[in-house]
Amino acid sequence: MSTPIPAEAGVLIPMPELTPAALREAVAKIAPSRVPDLTQHLFEATTSAQQTQSLAPLRAFIHSWAVFVEIERHPQRAARLHHLERLIQEGAEDPAPLLVEIQQILEKAEAETGL
16 A cells, blocks of 8 residues: 655656556546546456456556556656657657657656555
């Protein structure tokens, strides 16, 4: 059980516990338009976990949404990631450096969640 860290300057919310309910609550606060995606992903992960008798789909769900929350709760980091994604979608001449920076953002967020 993780203990929420007090909100830092420039951080929208503390990092929630890594449970489906806590992640859903966090997503509802910082990116409400993504709650249906989270709900669908959780349904699919639960169904898959039951069918395969494995917790791997639920672990993947937690991992994915924990990283999402960790990025989105930092507005400057989230804005930079979305900007890089837009540049790639628009067909940047050389997307390689953009992809490297995106990977760095994802890796940093993953490390900060403790996953």
